[in-house]
Amino acid sequence: MEDAVTVASLYVELKHHHRRLAPSAERYQVDDSAWEQVAIESLRDPETTIFVAEVDERVVGFVKLELVPKPWGTSCEIATLIIENEMRGRGIGLALLRRSEDFARQVRAQAMRVDVLHTNEPGRAFYEREGYELFAVRYGKPVRPG
16 A cells, blocks of 8 residues: 555556547546546455556556456456557566566465456557467446446
8 A cells, every 4th residue: 555656656657648539538537536446446446456666666567366266267367558658669668577476376276367447559569578478359438327
């Protein structure tokens, strides 16, 4: 929890990054405070694992993992992986990915999964370089109550 403010600000940075990639998506139009709240709640959630990356004792990125039971075994899913813009390209994302994969092995997960926006070419290339394969397409649609 000592990293909550920084993690929340990185999560907001992710929202802005996604908004540039998918400007019409309503989920990226909501107020920054809603994204901050989700990040803080994730830190409190015992079902969520978060690893942070630090440079010179300053948090510069994080990965949020969720273990999801599947019929074939447990999937370790990367819900979020974000690095500060100015810190990208320095191997920090790769270090967080490696730490995530180590965690998945420790908890005996059968696979890693991650969703990447189809317009996020650098993100897709990052995972593909690391052996992740495209095997599904996820669709989304906003729905409103009642």
